[in-house]
Amino acid sequence: EDQVTQSPEALRLQEGESSSLNCSYTVSGLRGLFWYRQDPGKGPEFLFTLYSAGEEKEKERLKATLTKKESFLHITAPKPEDSATYLCAVQEYNFNKFYFGSGTKLNVKP
């Protein structure tokens, strides 16, 4: 059973067209939920950590929110340089394991 599911798999936006990426998870004890950005051929780049339902964090055009079963990454007025794969990961409390989703590949066209 997948612990982390991201949707959509791919998203094409026009520059300035805001949207949201979804990450749903099923781990029993959540220690933290992480968002990363990954460019082709590179390692993931850390964006946010969220710990509890209701928490929100922002960075430039990105805003991450967390509920008990899912997280959203909102992208406001995206630019072409925001094009990348966005990965969500959860860390289980008891077993100290990390589970990544398959990512959402975002393409922002000028």
Next chain:
Amino acid sequence: DAGVTQSPTHLIKTRGQQVTLRCSPISGHKSVSWYQQVLGQGPQFIFQYYEKEERGRGNFPDRFSARQFPNYSSELNVNALLLGDSALYLCASSSGTGDYGYTFGSGTRLTVV
């Protein structure tokens, strides 16, 4: 400051061989994790080490092993390589406190032929 460094960047091995991948964490970071990323998928957790002790293990066979040294660098060893072991192997480090954000290296691209 240097980020997380991994070596080698690329290598090609034959089925049945053994491989050792190396990782140097950010200075001051005591936690190192290893991941396998197959093309088109998210990273799969292999191991986490903190203060030289194994703190977490993913669902990988015993052919995969790792260790962390007193200087907090780490090695990932894979024995009896299979074609399916071909992937990008990522190392990530963290201070182990605070935000728990992990900084990733650029990875080692392993191809098994």
